[in-house]
Amino acid sequence: MSRVILALLAAVLFTACTADSPSDPPVITPEIFSVTVNPQVTATPTPQPTPTPIPLAARVNGQPITLEQYQVELARYLAASPEALDPTSERGRLLAVQLRDVVLDALIEQTLIEQEAARNNIAVSEQQIADELAIAKERTGGEARFQAWLSAMRQTEADIRELIRRELLMNALRDRVLAELPRTAEYVHAYHIVVATEREARQTLTRLQNGAQFTALAQSLSLDDSTRAAGGDLGWFARNTGAVLWPEVEDAAFSLQPGETSDAVKSPIGYHIIRVTEREVRGLTEADTAHLQAAALARWIADLKARAQIERFI
Numbered sequence: 001m002s003r004v005i006l007a008l009l010a011a012v013l014f015t016a017c018t019a020d021s022p023s024d025p026p027v028i029t030p031e032i033f034s035v036t037v038n039p040q041v042t043a044t045p046t047p048q049p050t051p052t053p054i055p056l057a058a059r060v061n062g063q064p065i066t067l068e069q070y071q072v073e074l075a076r077y078l079a080a081s082p083e084a085l086d087p088t089s090e091r092g093r094l095l096a097v098q099l100r101d102v103v104l105d106a107l108i109e110q111t112l113i114e115q116e117a118a119r120n121n122i123a124v125s126e127q128q129i130a131d132e133l134a135i136a137k138e139r140t141g142g143e144a145r146f147q148a149w150l151s152a153m154r155q156t157e158a159d160i161r162e163l164i165r166r167e168l169l170m171n172a173l174r175d176r177v178l179a180e181l182p183r184t185a186e187y188v189h190a191y192h193i194v195v196a197t198e199r200e201a202r203q204t205l206t207r208l209q210n211g212a213q214f215t216a217l218a219q220s221l222s223l224d225d226s227t228r229a230a231g232g233d234l235g236w237f238a239r240n241t242g243a244v245l246w247p248e249v250e251d252a253a254f255s256l257q258p259g260e261t262s263d264a265v266k267s268p269i270g271y272h273i274i275r276v277t278e279r280e281v282r283g284l285t286e287a288d289t290a291h292l293q294a295a296a297l298a299r300w301i302a303d304l305k306a307r308a309q310i311e312r313f314i
Helices: 001-019 065-082 090-119 127-140 143-152 156-178 198-209 214-221 247-254 286-307
Strands: 056-058 062-067 186-196 233-238 265-267 270-283 311-312
Touching: 056 065, 056 090, 062 065, 062 090, 065 090, 090 156, 090 233, 090 286, 127 143, 127 156, 143 156, 156 286, 186 198, 186 214, 186 247, 198 214, 233 247, 247 265, 247 270
Parallel strands: none
Antiparallel strands: 056 062, 056 311, 186 233, 186 270, 265 270
16 A cells, blocks of 8 residues: 555545544545556556576586586585585685696586487486485495585585486486497407518518518517417407407407408508408407496597587686
């Protein structure tokens, strides 16, 4: 109710209380509450405050990553460092600069993962989080030790619950990506001799053609210390597993059948002569599986980034 109306009403009530005849009460008519408005006067609207923009660290497909989120994540990284550096210390500030891209990339990847999970209708239940949290507490030695660990890491239980949620989302998506990987691969068993120049490689090939033993030449000539004593034995390996450091050598080996010897193959460390002795399809080893899985996940993340609209502000 406006001040004008309140004042008018008070005046009427005051008159009623002081009237000579109590049997003659004042009449309150609607006109009392009417306010005359000059039609030529336009009310000035009250200006609305402009919202202060929230500082952003990045934006991923339109979804913001706030500067506060970045700072919280950076503090977590610093707390997890071996020295648990104070972010305000000189060394803490230096490490913060070094970690900037690492932390921001991690937040960007996490945002992409959550967006991908939403597109695939993947969600994590509170019960799943509670179960994982209970396991974490048990592994740290119980509730008291877990709370002490949180304090040392400058984290809250809510922080850990969020980390668990992210990890469970990632695991669910990872399982989908890795389900498409093969369980077997073609392997070759190969030997090589490494020399410094193409001329030496040609000479070595001539000696092999004249009947010299491959393993004996590898032991006397090869520059590869890791295989020389074993006669140049590279062992069994599959493609793209990282077992062979030089892709040129890997490609040459898989172009050969058992008993065949390659021409001179140039790599960053010299010239290789490769001989394949066996070749077969077999189950992937545990190490090869891990390598192929890591490579597949890296390609998947790279593909998400390539298809995303990512804006960085720090």
